[in-house]
Every structure is written in structure tokens, then in C-alpha cells.
Amino acid sequence: MLLITTPTGNTGRAVLQAVLEAGETPRVLVRDPSRLSPETLSRIEVVQGDMHDPRDLERSLNGIEGAFFCVPQSPDPEDLSAYYRSFTEPFARAARTAGLGRLVSISGGDDQEDNRGPGRQLRESEEILNTSGASVRFVRCGYFMEQFLWRMYGVVQSGVFALPIAPSVPIPFVAAQDIGRGAAALLLDRTWTGRDTVAAHGPERLTCNQAAQVASEVLGRPVQFRSITAQQYAASLTPHGVSDAMGQSLGEMFEAISEGRDMGAQAAHELPCPTTLRDWMSTVLKPAVARLRAGASSS
Template identity: 70%
Template sequence: MLLITTPTGNTGRHVLEAVLEAGETPRVLVRDPARLTPDVRERSEVVRGDLRDPADLKAALDGIEGAFFCVPQSPDPDDMDGYYRSFTVPFAAAAREAGVRRIVAVSGGDGQPGNRGPGVQLHGLEQTLDASGAATRAIRCGYFMEQFLWMMHGMVYGGAFALPVAGDLPLPFVAARDIGANAGRLLLDRTWTGQETAAAHGPERLSCEQAADIASQVLGFPVRFVSVSAEQYAASLTPHGVSAAMGQSLGDMFAAISAGRDMGAPAERELECPTTLHEWMNTVLRPAVDGLKAGA
């Protein structure tokens, strides 16, 4: 039996899709089962519960051999360390008690000098899961293409998106569906043991100026990139419910990237993530923008 956490999330839903396509009947831990499609509910064993609740975790992990773990995204934690530990520590303890043999996790941090921002908490996640007694595969991700969905209002109504990096700095853009497909393959493979890290980067490294050119082509209207300070970036997030702690953490992350830190690396091997930014914008961003413009 396989367990998938965050089955309605950016990455978890793609993991679930890969496992279902393989003919498996996975167990999913979800706070609101209504967010699952009827087809998924019919083909999965659904456990309603909270990823931070020991009792819910015990029920979800009972009899589980392999699990996919991801800390849910949230814009408003007041304490970044506390937020990540509130999910990781009880999950690792419950996995140890249940005798889970394999854990595949979404990560992005390491113990190398210069690690800042969410990478610090993600490195702690890896260490906590490694200490659970299970074999682990930590997928260290590049810059999620899905972040453009958070910036599409600025593109539509202001013709621009902004980040605290130089316009010509290449970033390893990666699609969540590629990360999820790789996590699903790892989860379905019952042969691996030990602990290993894997980098999830897309097929091309592009600057934000290049990304703006691609967005202009795909969306059919001019989009430009604006480089802002970390303080300006954090201030722009506050009206959207992003906490000061999260804004500071993201600013720290971009500062580390600007100083030469490579997102999702170093890692012991590289995963195949074939989706290009043009393809993702055409299939995901453009429909979302069309819906926004139509008032959906």
C-alpha cells in the first residue's frame, strides 16, 4: 500500500495521477475529501485528516510500505522553522512507528554554505525524514513554473511581473507535473534502499527577461520583467496575505540565488523534467489568464 499526502496540491496531484495510471489503489490523506474528483475518490482509499495530527497520521500510515510527503504551501506562517517542523516531525515519528520502508519527499535545501530562505527548513526536513529509519529520496526542486500563476494579475493588469533578481540571471524553471511524475515513479519502484537526493530542473535555464519574452509570445500581449529589491518584493506580497516571515524567507532565498546559489542543487543525481517554459505557459498559464480576463 502506498500513501500520498497533499493529493490535491501542486505536486501531490501529479504523484497521485502517476500512481493511479499504474493501476495501483493508493491511500490518500486529505483534509477535505470533497476536493478530490469523484474518479479519484472511487479509485483510492481516502483518509480524512490533518498531516500534523498524530492520530490522523497513525490511521493513514497503518500498513503503508511507501509514502509521498510534501509540506503544504502556505502564505502566512509566522515562524518558518516551526511551520515546517509542525508537519515533518510528527510525520517522521508516525512513519517510524508504522514501519514505513520508503519515503519520497519534495525538498530544495541542503547543508552547503549559503543556504538561505526555505532551503534551510527543507534541509531540516531531509534530516528529520532520514532519521525516521526509512529509505528516502529527497527531490530538490528548481524554481516552480507554477509561481507565474501568483504573478499573472500583474501581467494582465500591469503588463509585468517582478522578482528580486537581475533580469539576466538564469533560473532552473521546472514544472510541478514533472516533479510529480518523477516522485510517482520513485514511489512505484519498490527496489531502492538507502538515502539519496535528486535534482529536479527543467530542460532549460532561462532568465526572467527571457521568460517575459516567452510570456509575451504565448499570452498575445506585451509582458516585461521588473527587477525589484527584496524589500519591495516583500512589501508587494503583504496585501495578498503573505506573512512578514514568509516575505523575509523568500527575499533571503532570492538573495542566495543572486549570489550564485543553484536552486535544487547539489544533488546526487538529476531527474528528467522535460516540460519547457513555453509549453507550460501555453498549457497552464494561458488558460488561467484567459479565465482571469473573462472574470472566472
């Protein structure tokens, strides 16, 4: 049996869907099963619980051969290393006790010692998960296209999105759906052993100026990119409940991207991630912007 954590998240949901399409009946560990559709619930085994709780992890991992692991994303941790350890350490202990055979985990960063931003915590998490005794594939991801959803308000109100990066720096934009389906393919492949890294990058590397041009064409209205400082970026996130520590970490991430590191770094293997930014904006961003504008008009 296979276990899927974070089955209601952007990536975990895609993993679950792909595993179901393959005819499997997986187990999920989820805090709120009502966030899954009735049709999905009818085809899976549910353990309702918390990824921090050793007892819930023991129940989830009992009899499991392969697992998908992802640290749930949160905007407000004040100590990022402590936040990531609070998930990875109990999971690694429970996996070792259960004799888990294979583990697919979402990760990031590169193989240098001076990782910055979320890449630092993700590389620390890799070291912890390596103590689980399982064979592991760490999926090191590019820049999630879904991050544009955070910038929707600026696009709707002023036609501008701003990030702390130069407009000419190429970014490996990747869709969470592609990452999830690629991770599911690894999970369903029972032939691999050992520990390795797998890159999950999109089919193209675009600058933010190029991304703004794509957004303009898809949304049918001018969209511009503005480069800002890391301090300005962190301040723009605070009204949305993002902690100072998280804001600083994201600023460091863009510094690493500017140096050709972290997201987009080389890995031993690469997952197929075919969704272009134009396709994603047409199918995800454009409807979301339309809903936001409709809501603003009716209020």
C-alpha cells in the first residue's frame, strides 16, 4: 500500500489523483477529510490525524511500502528550521520503526553547503529523512507557477507584479500539477532503490519581463514587472499574514535564483514537467483573476 501526505495541497492533490488513475487504493494522512471530494473518499483509505503526532504517523505507516512526504506550507512560522524539523523528525522516526521501503519527498536547494532561503530548510530535511532507512527520491522543484496567485491583487489593481529579482534573470517556472504527477510516477515505480535527487523544472526558463508579456496576452490587459528590494518584498507580504522570518527567507531564495542556484539547480535525474507558463495562466490564473475582479465589482 502507498501513503500520501498533504493530499489536499497543490502538489499532494495531484499525487493522489495520479495514483488513483493508476488503479491504486492509497492511504492518506489528512487533518480534515471533508476537504476531499466524496468520490475521492470512496476510493481511498483515510487516517485522520496530524503529521506531528507519532501515534497518527504510526497508524498511517503501518503496512506501507511507499510514501509521498511533503512539509505542509505555512506563511507564518517564526523559526523555519524548527517548523520543518517538527514534521521531518517524527516522520523519519516513524518510517524507520515501520520499515518503510521507499519515500518520495518534495525538496529544493542544491548540493552546496551555503543554501539560503527555503532551500536551507529543505536540504536539512533531506538529511533528516535520510535517517529513515528508506530508499529516497528527493524532488527538487523550480519556482511554482502557483506563486503568481499571491500576486493577483497587484495584477488586478495596478497591472503590476513585483519580485526581488532583476527583470532579465531566467526562472524555471513549474506547475504543481506536473510536480505531483511526476512524484506519483516515482511512487508507483517499485523498481528503484537507494537515495537520489530528481529535478522538477518546467519546459522553459523565462525572465519576469517575459512572464509579464505572457500575462498581458493571456489576461488581455497590460501587465508589467517591477523589480523591488528584498526588504520591500518582505513588507508587501506582511499584510497577507507572512511572518518576518518567512519574508526574509523568500528574499534569500530570489538571491540564490539570481546566482543560478537553488531552484533550477542540477540534479541526477529530471521529471517531465510539460506545462508552459502560458498554459498555466490560461487555465488557472485567468479564471482566478476573473473571479477576483467579479468579487470586487459586486462588493
